[in-house]
Amino acid sequence: MPRNRQNQGLYPGHMNKIYEKFAEKLFLLSAILSISVTILIFGFMLILGLPFIREGNFFNLFTQPWSPHQGLYGIYPMIIGTMSVSLLSIVFAFPLSLGCASLISVLGPKGFSRFFRKVVQFMTGVPTVIYGFIGIFLLVPIIREIFQGGSGMCILSASLMLTVLVSPTMILFFIDSFDQVPKTFINAIDALGGSKVQKLLYVMLPNAWRGILSGLILGLGRAFGDTLIALMIAGNAIKTPGSVLDSARTLTSHIALVIASDYESMEFKSIYACGISLYIFTTITVLCVRFLRTGPKGVTK
Amino acid sequence: MNIRNFIVGITMAFLTLSATTNVRADALDIFKNEKGIIKIAGGTAHIPVVKEAAKRIINFNPDIQISIAGGGSGVGIKQAGEGLVDIGNSGRMPSESEIKRYNLKVFKWAIDGVGIIVNPKNNVKTLSKIQVIDIFSGKINNWQILGGKNKEINVYTRNEASGTRAVFWKKALNKGKITSKANFVVSNGAMKSAISQDPYSIGYVSAGHIDKSVAPIAVDHVLPTLDNVKKGSYKIVRGLYSNTKGDPSGLIKKFIDYLLTPECQEIVRTKGFIPVI
Numbered sequence: 001m002p003r004n005r006q007n008q009g010l011y012p013g014h015m016n017k018i019y020e021k022f023a024e025k026l027f028l029l030s031a032i033l034s035i036s037v038t039i040l041i042f043g044f045m046l047i048l049g050l051p052f053i054r055e056g057n058f059f060n061l062f063t064q065p066w067s068p069h070q071g072l073y074g075i076y077p078m079i080i081g082t083m084s085v086s087l088l089s090i091v092f093a094f095p096l097s098l099g100c101a102s103l104i105s106v107l108g109p110k111g112f113s114r115f116f117r118k119v120v121q122f123m124t125g126v127p128t129v130i131y132g133f134i135g136i137f138l139l140v141p142i143i144r145e146i147f148q149g150g151s152g153m154c155i156l157s158a159s160l161m162l163t164v165l166v167s168p169t170m171i172l173f174f175i176d177s178f179d180q181v182p183k184t185f186i187n188a189i190d191a192l193g194g195s196k197v198q199k200l201l202y203v204m205l206p207n208a209w210r211g212i213l214s215g216l217i218l219g220l221g222r223a224f225g226d227t228l229i230a231l232m233i234a235g236n237a238i239k240t241p242g243s244v245l246d247s248a249r250t251l252t253s254h255i256a257l258v259i260a261s262d263y264e265s266m267e268f269k270s271i272y273a274c275g276i277s278l279y280i281f282t283t284i285t286v287l288c289v290r291f292l293r294t295g296p297k298g299v300t301k
Numbered sequence: 302m303n304i305r306n307f308i309v310g311i312t313m314a315f316l317t318l319s320a321t322t323n324v325r326a327d328a329l330d331i332f333k334n335e336k337g338i339i340k341i342a343g344g345t346a347h348i349p350v351v352k353e354a355a356k357r358i359i360n361f362n363p364d365i366q367i368s369i370a371g372g373g374s375g376v377g378i379k380q381a382g383e384g385l386v387d388i389g390n391s392g393r394m395p396s397e398s399e400i401k402r403y404n405l406k407v408f409k410w411a412i413d414g415v416g417i418i419v420n421p422k423n424n425v426k427t428l429s430k431i432q433v434i435d436i437f438s439g440k441i442n443n444w445q446i447l448g449g450k451n452k453e454i455n456v457y458t459r460n461e462a463s464g465t466r467a468v469f470w471k472k473a474l475n476k477g478k479i480t481s482k483a484n485f486v487v488s489n490g491a492m493k494s495a496i497s498q499d500p501y502s503i504g505y506v507s508a509g510h511i512d513k514s515v516a517p518i519a520v521d522h523v524l525p526t527l528d529n530v531k532k533g534s535y536k537i538v539r540g541l542y543s544n545t546k547g548d549p550s551g552l553i554k555k556f557i558d559y560l561l562t563p564e565c566q567e568i569v570r571t572k573g574f575i576p577v578i
Contacts, residue, residue: 065481068461077481141498151455151499153484236460236485247484257485260375260462262399267461 042279049272061273066238066254073270075277077240081248082281084155084241085230086223089162093219097167098212101174106200117175123168132232135161140233147245153235156244161229166219173218177211178204217289224282227252251278328564329361337552342370343377343390344464345488346413346507347541349572351390354565358556365552371488374464381405381544387553389544392464392507404547410560411541412575414508415469416525417518418493420500425449427519433473436503439480444501456483457495457504465489468539469505473520509573531575541574 052058052073064074100120104113139161144152181204189199205212227250230236235247236257249257255274261267341351348369355367372380374391381389382403392413395405417433419425425447428436435441436454445451458479459466470476486492489510496504497514508525511517517525520537529535549557559565566576 067481069478136494136498144499149453151457151484151502153495231487237482238485239481247482249485257460257487260373260379260460262375263379264398264402 042276045272045275045279049269049276052266052269052273058273061270061277065240068265068267071266073266073273075251075254075270075274077238078249078251078254078274079277079281080240081155081230081234082224082250082252082278084244085159085162085234085248085250086220088155088244089159089166089223090216090220092159092163093167093170093223094216096163097170097174097215097219100167100171101178102200102204104171105175105178106204107196120168120171123164124172128165128226128228131161131165132228135229135233143245150245151235151247153233153247154245155234155241155248158230158234158248158250159223159244161233162223162226165226165229166222169222170215170219173215174208174212177208177215180211181207213289217286220285221282224278224285225252227256231256328559328562329357331555331558332358332362332365335362335552335555336364338366338368339388339552339556340368340370340386341388341390341543342372342380342386343388343544344374344392344541345371345490346392346465346509347390347543348490349509350411350541350560350565350569350574353568353572354556354559357568358559367556371490373460373462373487374467375462378403378405378544381546384546387545387549388556391542391544392539393467394540394542395544405544406546406548408543408545408557408560409540410543410566410577411569412530412577413539413541414525414530414535415465415473415505415537415539416508416511417473417503417505417520418496418511418515419503419518420496420498421514421516422500423449423516425518426516427522430473430521433518433520434475434477437474437480437483438478439482450501452501455499455502456480457486457492457499457502458483459492459505460485460487464539465505465507469537472537472539473505511573527570527573527575540577 061073061075062079063076064072065077066072066074100116104117104120108116135157139157140152142152143154143157143160144150185203185207186199189203194202230250231253234250234253236249236253237247238249239246241248251274255271255278258267258271339355341355348371351369355369358365359367370386374393377386377389377391378395378399379389380386382399382405395407399405400407417428423444425444428447432441432447436447437456437458439456441447442454443451444454456479470479484495486495486504489507492504492506493510493512493515496502496506503518506515508517508527508530511525520535523529523535525535525537530538543557543560545553545557548554561578563578566578569576
């Protein structure tokens, strides 16, 4: 914007500086705001979870089962549930998304790519509830019939449905990172007579891997935080799941299920501890990835 | 939960639009010249009756808006107590401490059974009380022992907020344990659809919600029918309550009064519950 103004000759140079300063402060303010919200949420959970933590229960949380009638408020089964549902969904979603993104960006014919891209963009806007319903009425009976055991409400069903949920986000992110590969590189491989597959394998993927990793984390984050699909399809049993065909409860659906209990009860207070652990897990994941991306010595790539 | 709110909301909006004038208007006369909004949340067993009552009131006087949400008895009591809704429904009597803490006024307007249900394809039709306890605790985990197919039993239960669960746990399971393998659903409606989908399932639901999509189980040869509940031969029964914070007044009081009129008690009967007057 400042450059335009200068071209029109309406404002002298120092006005530009004021604008720049103003914009800088504005963005600083919004940055501080968003950081403080994040910190405040953590503080809020910590303060409200304090009565629970003070009783020395916090670390028991991670080892005990959930059995409020016996005074056990552990979330170990839910942690396992969250981990298995989200990781499994990423295992399904990553190759699928990478394949789709490659097809759209490099391999596919132009018209087809454009159409496919529109479809994917449309899919990002579909509400989770819709996927939940499709899961209950289509996927769950199929899984139940195929594996001939259990209710069909299990980790596998939930993670398959989550795959559908997180894939569009990942695909779009991958496409973006493919688009950022310098044009000169692509021209060079075209000039050398490289095939599309060679272009993908030797130019696109090595140059876009950081974006791909970010997309992967973003997808993992969505899978981690999604409540509705797991709540509707995973079955919500409080037993520690032993296989992918077992019913399981994720941390988020656990919070959703327990939140309706009495405010004063220990069950209710334990959800704050749940929230804290969910928060910590997400932070650790993000930090790990940052570390991976920058390398051990802080050198990028 | 939200879906239910949404659907009810849509239904209400539609009914408001299609308001007809030829409604019997004796018990409804109290709503003449009234205006305002009634917010109701909580017990999911109550919804069929409350929805029908709301429909008639809105048809009679379109200036009144009524929103009905689910959530479970715990949610109903909590939200009424916190002043988030005008009327909080519960399928169990609020506890002493809840009544004291929130200064709740409790109105009982129907009696309901909690029935055990299985999929209609299941050929097991009757169970003893001991068998029920063993199934829900996980001790019996195959239908074959009970005369069904050689399939694992999928137990469904409700979350902590549910009054249906509280009553079932106390009166059918004698406060016994529920297997940790049990699947959790969040409303009577969700329980019904889960059971109707899963051929090897067992669960429990408000007797008023039992229809053709699920098959009721006779406990000690007594089916959870209206007659058996009334006669007292079916034992797993509870009241349906509406709770308000302090004494209700104005429109809210009129709504509660309406629930206890003969006309509305007739709705209670047709929806499969026992009237209280």
